[in-house]
Amino acid sequence: MQTTADFFCAFCGEPNCTFVDISAGTQQSYIEDCQVCCRPNILYVRVDEDTLEVEIDTDYEG
Template sequence: MTPEASYICGECGEEIVIPIDLSAGHEQQYVEDCPVCCRANVITVEIDDDGEPRAWGELE
């Protein structure tokens, strides 16, 4: 099963569930368009020492 996390879109307020690529490192950042309102969000992912991901988004 692919690990997942979620973030809240800064524009429309929807909770967006995203898959997490654990092989990309403990700190990740990328831009993703919200699938609901199409606004670009900068997604930040942090993976703790137990392998649990945490994600949040900010409008680009």
């Protein structure tokens, strides 16, 4: 099951949208390039078990 979630690039601060597979667990992390500056971001994804709301924190890759 997938949903979309927004995050801000850790490098340029621009908003991005990503797909999150909520069936992959309540805590996930992966790397995704910014859609604006193309730099890699580490996404730390948390999914609320009850509401299935997604929260994303970002960090620099490298």
